[in-house]
Amino acid sequence: MSYDYLIAICxxxxxxxxxxxxxxxxxxxxxxxxxxxxxxxxxxxxxxxQPSELFDQLSELGVIVMMFCAGMETSVDELKAxxxxxxxxxxxxxxxxxxxxxxxxxxxxxxxxxxxxxxxGTVLTATSVSITVEALKELGRFSTKVGNTILAAAVIDDVxxxxxxxxxxxxxxxxxxxxxxxxKVVLFFLCAMVLAFLxxxxxxxxxxxxxxxKLNYFPIAAFALCLLMAxxxxxxxxxxxxxxxxFAGLIISTTNKGEYITSRCAPLSYLLLTPIFFANIGxxxxxxxxxxSLLLFTVLLILVGISSKLVGCGIGARYFGxxxxxxxxxxxxxxxxxxxxxxxxxxxxxxMGVVPAEYFSPIVIMVIVCTVLTPVLLKVAxxxxxxxxxxxxxxxxxxxxMREQLDMVAQQLITKEKAxxxxx
Numbered sequence: 001m002s003y004d005y006l007i008a009i010c011x012x013x014x015x016x017x018x019x020x021x022x023x024x025x026x027x028x029x030x031x032x033x034x035x036x037x038x039x040x041x042x043x044x045x046x047x048x049x050q051p052s053e054l055f056d057q058l059s060e061l062g063v064i065v066m067m068f069c070a071g072m073e074t075s076v077d078e079l080k081a082x083x084x085x086x087x088x089x090x091x092x093x094x095x096x097x098x099x100x101x102x103x104x105x106x107x108x109x110x111x112x113x114x115x116x117x118x119x120x121g122t123v124l125t126a127t128s129v130s131i132t133v134e135a136l137k138e139l140g141r142f143s144t145k146v147g148n149t150i151l152a153a154a155v156i157d158d159v160x161x162x163x164x165x166x167x168x169x170x171x172x173x174x175x176x177x178x179x180x181x182x183x184k185v186v187l188f189f190l191c192a193m194v195l196a197f198l199x200x201x202x203x204x205x206x207x208x209x210x211x212x213x214k215l216n217y218f219p220i221a222a223f224a225l226c227l228l229m230a231x232x233x234x235x236x237x238x239x240x241x242x243x244x245x246x247f248a249g250l251i252i253s254t255t256n257k258g259e260y261i262t263s264r265c266a267p268l269s270y271l272l273l274t275p276i277f278f279a280n281i282g283x284x285x286x287x288x289x290x291x292x293s294l295l296l297f298t299v300l301l302i303l304v305g306i307s308s309k310l311v312g313c314g315i316g317a318r319y320f321g322x323x324x325x326x327x328x329x330x331x332x333x334x335x336x337x338x339x340x341x342x343x344x345x346x347x348x349x350x351x352m353g354v355v356p357a358e359y360f361s362p363i364v365i366m367v368i369v370c371t372v373l374t375p376v377l378l379k380v381a382x383x384x385x386x387x388x389x390x391x392x393x394x395x396x397x398x399x400x401x402m403r404e405q406l407d408m409v410a411q412q413l414i415t416k417e418k419a420x421x422x423x424x
Contacts, residue, residue, distance in 0.1 A: 009276070012049060015041050016275035030377050031134045038282020039368065047096050051283045059280035060241070062273030063130050064250055067242040068226040069269055070133045071249020072262045073142060074151060086152035089313045093153065093335050094160045096312030097124035100304045108297050112356070114170065119354045123363055124305055125161045126342040127370070129154035130242065132334045134274070135375035139382050146327055149317065150334035151246075157335070158240050159185055165345060169356075170332075181238060188237035188244075192229070196251045199225060203255040218257045219264040225251065243386055284343070285368055292396030298362035305366045306373065309336045330381045337374035338367045 019033035019040070043047045101121030109117060132150060136142040163181060203218070210217060226248040233244025252258050313333030317323040323331065346363045349355035355363070 005052070008049055008052070008055075010271075011041065012055075012279045013272070013275055014278050015049075016268075024134045031131055031140065031278055031284050032372055034278035035131075035282050035368075035372050038279035039285060040282070041279070041386040042283035042285065044282070044285045049279075049283060052278070055276060055280045055283060058273060059277045062277030063242055063316035064226065064230045064267065064351060065246040065265065065269045066130050066277065068223075068230075068245040069266055070130075070142075070151065070252045071246040072258055072265070073137075073150065074250060074253060076141070076250055085217070085317065085323075086149050087156050088320035089149060089153040089316035089331060089335070090156035090160055092316040093127065093157055093309055093313040094164060097305070098122060098164065100124070100308045104297075104300055104304050108293070109356070109359075113354075115302060115354050116356060119168055120359065120363070122161075122164055123342050123345050123349065123355075124308060124338075125157070125164055126338055126345055127154050127157045127161075127309070127335050128337050128342070129334075131278070131337045131371055132378070135378045138375075139379060141378075141382055141385075142288075143266070146323075146330050146334070149321065149323075149331055153313065153316075153331070153335060155246065159245055161345075182326065184237040185239060188239050190232060191232070191237075192213070192244075192247045192251075195229065196247075196254070199251045200254055203257060207256060210383060215257075215260065216264075219261045222248075222257075222261045223253045223265060245250045247329065278353075281368070281371060285364055294358060294362060297359070298365050301328075301362050301366045302369050305338065305370050306336050326381070330378070333374065333377045333381050336370050336377070342367045352372060393422045 013038040016034040019031035019037040021033070023033035023036070024030050025239055038049075040046055042051065098118075098121040101124035102117050103121075105117040106121040110211070129151060132154075133142065133382035136147045136150070141147050203221075206218065206221070226245050229244035229248040230241040232245070233247075234241040235240040252261055255261075310329070310332035314328040315330040315337040318325065321328075321331075343364065346355060346360060346367075350357070
């Protein structure tokens with residue numbers, strides 16, 4: 001058995017931290033440093049760290065935990081309030097990229113099958129909110145109207161993107177049934193509501209039966225629920241596993257122990273899984289030689305990838321959500337990131353033969369550029385805003401009370417532990 005993976009993980013953790021500190025000095029979000037660490041240390045440049053199945057699995061677990069924590073820090077009431085706005089943001093954020101991406105591909109691939117052109121547009125519909133979530137947290141803008149709208153829109157975007165992908169694969173002769181997909185999506189949400197009811201009452205029962213010395217049982221039960229829902233979403237309902245993890249976090253957020261559970265699960269994310277997730281995106285990139293025409297296509301694809309989400313989602317926020325112009329731009333930028341979602345769609349297209357091999361590299365480059373630029377553009381968009389501007393007063397007050405309660409519980413545990421040691 002080889003133990004080289006330990007050195008690889010060590011190098012990833014150290015390099016993401018170093019590059020994160022450098023980007024922090026440059027007043028950029030540290031997630032940019034983690035992405036650049038994977039790109040520079042990986043096959044694309046220095047080739048010091050190789051992609052591996054272990055990194056892929058840890059990366060997948062990392063994004064699951066990140067979205068689980070995001071769900072626990074999200075107010076269900078605020079998500080409900082943002083429902084209509086988020087739907088319009090997501091809908092326009094799917095339709096405009098689909099149309100613009102298809103048109104761009106038609107211009108460069110006029111004699112190719114229409115399905116190839118549409119599939120590139122389908123790749124652009126994807127939104128990967130995990131990186132946006134980390135950037136918003138770092139900027140102190142996560143629990144705001146803008147942050148909640150982005151998060152809710154990304155959830156709806158995933159469903160709409162799933163439907164879009166199903167239609168395209170059906171046209172490609174893969175036998176996708178859109179009616180079955182819609183049925184599975186509905187069943188997933190129904191099951192999520194049932195689990196929410198059961199989990200809420202289970203945690204209430206545990207609070208009555210367990211004393212403070214057994215508080216560690218709550219994070220374990222919550223994390224088990226996260227993994228169960230992530231697996232069920234992907235395997236049973238065909239919905240992305242991160243959506244299942246996010247809804248598991250939402251369920252936990254409704255319990256009295258939500259803040260305590262968050263404080264125990266977060267270290268697992270930022271100490272190990274989050275750095276590996278971001279670095280792994282960079283590790284998976286290779287940069288082959290490209291012709292002048294393909295290079296032009298790459299540049300235009302990047303511009304379309306950014307502008308289509310910015311304009312589409314921004315219009316949805318501005319005219320259907322009543323956001324101010326600056327806030328609408330912030331929402332649009334928050335939906336620009338593609339990340340692993342677009343790569344998964346592109347890989348599926350390659351497997352089906354509907355994405356020409358020469359166009360796969362431009363798609364990967366577009367994903368990386370959008371992923372790196374999103375946190376940077378978010379920082380610029382929020383520049384000058386108060387860190388508490390847009391934060392719901394009720395949410396802030398609730399979190400302050402919960403933190404005070406958590407501190408009291410922690411102090412009680414420390415006092416009891418000291419008393420026990422003194423007796424010994």
